[in-house]
Amino acid sequence: MNHFGAQLMRHWQTERLQEYQELQDPEQHFTWLGETVADQVEIRARSLAGVAPLREGYLARLQRLNTARLEAEGEVLREYLLEEPERRPSL
Numbered sequence: 001m002n003h004f005g006a007q008l009m010r011h012w013q014t015e016r017l018q019e020y021q022e023l024q025d026p027e028q029h030f031t032w033l034g035e036t037v038a039d040q041v042e043i044r045a046r047s048l049a050g051v052a053p054l055r056e057g058y059l060a061r062l063q064r065l066n067t068a069r070l071e072a073e074g075e076v077l078r079e080y081l082l083e084e085p086e087r088r089p090s091l
Contacts, residue, residue, distance in 0.1 A: 001027065004041070004077065005034020011081055037076055044072035 009030040012020040049068035
């Protein structure tokens, strides 16, 4: 399980305990969910980063890519933390 899955699992264990207890295989569910979030973060980060400007220096590129990654992580995690469980496929 990646760090996204572990973070979502901890959230469910504290904030959505009843739903967590209803899962047949929490480990599998959050492993899958973590991979899904990681894929969505990658797609969103690439979109947010956009195309490199001409003559962009190393530090400017690093900042642009890191900012896009952090923003993407925040957006995607927020969506999954606030999402209603009925909209999510169960495993």
